[in-house]
Amino acid sequence: GNVTLDGPFTVADDRATDESCPPTATLAPGASITCTASYTVTQTDLDNGSVTNTATASGLFGGNPVISAPDSETANSAVPIVIDPGVTKSGDPLTAQVGDTVTFTLFVFNTGNADADNVIVIDIIPSFLDIIPPVVMSPLGPGVTIAGNTITMDFGTVEPSESWTVTITTVVNALGVPPGDSNVVTLTTDSPDDDTDNNDDSVFITITPPTGGGDGPLLPGTGFAPDRVTALPQVPTGYAYLSYGELRLEIPKLDVDTSIVGVPRDGDGWDVTWLWDKAGYLGGTAFPTWSGNSVITGHVVLANGLEGPFADLKELVYGDTVIVHGWGEQYVYEIREVDVVSPYDPSVLRHEEYPWLTLVTCAGFDETSDSYRWRVVARAVMMSIDSEAGSWTSSSSPEQHDIQTFDRVGSGGVQP
Known part of the structure; x- marks a missing residue:
């Protein structure tokens, strides 16, 4: 302008909030001062490719405010936008x-x-x-x-x-x-x-295949498809389950009382296809009532699509009773654990020093593969032997008894 302006002089910027001008009493025509302001570029500015700000300056003339015309400046983004x-x-x-x-x-x-x-x-x-x-x-x-x-x-x-x-x-x-x-x-x-x-x-x-060998389950498939009839193949010539006469399994809580037959083991494991409603002792494990781990299987679903003897095995809990009957004696076991495991879980067949009974059946039928995904395993330990002549009852946990207390004949796996 052509007149002298009085201070204080200020700057207003539409982007900044920290505008600052040096203290100046007057500005003669042609004179100038430098004011500062800052602004932080945002992600939106980068997305837009530029940022524009507008500022005005003000002073006094004759005690009245004088405001300059607005001035704008545009800054383009120097950094290319990358979305990755x-x-x-x-x-x-x-x-x-x-x-x-x-x-x-x-x-x-x-x-x-x-x-x-x-x-x-x-x-x-x-x-x-x-x-x-x-x-x-x-x-x-x-x-x-x-x-x-x-x-x-x-x-x-x-x-x-x-x-x-x-x-x-x-x-x-x-x-x-x-x-x-x-x-x-x-x-x-x-x-x-x-x-x-x-x-x-x-x-x-x-x-990879199971460490137990072969491509099939290490534990037998003890069940057929539920709610439909499965046609069974002919029993191979010379194949038969072993009969042990009066030997039978009783599970009072499940209202199960059925004969125990021997299922021989071959290179592919155990075939329980024709087991029907009986309990199958897996040959090669400890014979029932002897020291060791006696593994007995039963169908969860029969070939006619109806429930098998082990359908409710998963309902057993700690302390439930399982009884093996044979030779005029009752061998009383108590459940210690019930679990759901893989068909390939080798721990089901692990050796025990004392008389244990491991009951196994299937769970989780898969329509796609037409097979059961899991096995229900109920493990029980012998607690007493009852007979006409009296009874023997454990006075402490099985782990505290001398192994000879339970040893009837010898190591597990021997069949009479």
Whole structure:
């Protein structure tokens, strides 16, 4: 202008909040001062590619305010916008058998400098793996949906500074057969993705046969398809279950009282196809009532589709009674544990020093494979022997008794 202005002089900037001018008493025509202000560029500014600010200056003339015309300046972004969400996946272990736990770890991230919108991660777990909830996310993240074997995670907007670690726990089920299969995870976003090579990842889980040998279950399949009739094959020539006369199994709580027959073991394990409603002693384990682990199986479902003698085996609890009858004596056992295990779990057949009874049946029929995924195992320890001449009763836990107290003939596995 052509007149002298009086201070104080100020600047108003539509972007800044810290405007500052040096103390100046007057400004003659042609004179100037430098005022400062600052503004932090936002993600929105980067997304827009530029930022514009507008400022005005003010002073006094004759005691009245004088405001300058507004002046604007536009700054273009010097950094290219990059949107790059991604996902990686790992598995542990990479080689497993039926019954093993396999843990998958996902890492979801954004290596760009701009937000990725509507990020969705989908992980389709192979059918031979059962998902064990919950899916754990760290830090706590968006909701997780599990539908069948498909896991969906909706992360919404993922900022450049955000990342999550996702842990998925699975168990190999009865559908797990060699060689195995790949597990693929994919990521999608509504934003333009600068690098799609990291939008999916896969892990191959190798399935190996059970350590017990062969491709079939180590423990026999003690059940047929429920609610339908299964046609049985002819009994092979020369094949027969062993008869032990009056030897029978009683489970009072389940209203079970049935004969015990011997199921011989061959190279493929034990074939209980024709067991019907009897209890099958697995040859090679300790003979019932002798020291060791006597394993006895029974059908959960009969070939006619109806319930078998061991249908309610899982209802047994600690302390329930199981009785083996034979030779004018009653061998009384008490349940110590009931569990659901893999068909390949070798611990079911483990040796015991004292007389134990292990009852086994099937659980979890799978229509796809037409087989049972699990085995119900009820383990009982001998507590007393009752006969016409009197009875013997343990006075402490079986672990505290001398083994000779229980030893009838010799080591387990010998048949009379």
